[in-house]
Amino acid sequence: DQQVKQNSPSLSVQEGRISILNCDYTNSMFDYFLWYKKYPAEGPTFLISISSIKDKNEDGRFTVFLNKSAKHLSLHIVPSQPGDSAVYFCAASPGRGGSEKLVFGKGTKLTVNP
């Protein structure tokens, strides 16, 4: 049973437009959420996180939104750049502000076209 779901395996957007990546979770015990980005032949790298006590966290071009009642979070990238092309993983943890037992989604491959 997948506790963290990324229902879109892939997403293609034009450079300069907004990219929206979605993630749903089922376990109400999750209270810390993270997004990781992965380029081919590299390990995942941390992008942005959000605690369950917040509904939005922003870092430059990246914003994560959390809707606890819907058990849904999304990552917005504005404006999208070709260098953002990568696989994005959503992850959730029951640990407070931590990364214990992170549960990852299967990832969404983002392609930003010049």
Place this chain on the structure above:
Amino acid sequence: DSGVTQTPKHLITATGQRVTLRCSPRSGDLSVYWYQQSLDQGLQFLIQYYNGEERAKGNILERFSAQQFPDLHSELNLSSLELGDSALYFCASSARGGAGELFFGEGSRLTVL
């Protein structure tokens, strides 16, 4: 460069064999995590060590074992290998026991023939 080093990068072996994957965490990081990524799957948490002690366990098979040594490097041992064990195995480290984001190595790709 995340600072986490994994060896070997690629490994091809036969069913029934045993392999050892090695991980050196970032300098100063006490926690080491192991994850498995099979084809078309997300990263599956296997096990976490903190300062030499097992801290958390995920879906790790009994055929798999891990340890963290006094110098904080970690090894993941996979035995009686099956075709389905073919995957990317990632090691990650973090500064504290459970706080903060993880820093991942580049992974070890295991192919079982």
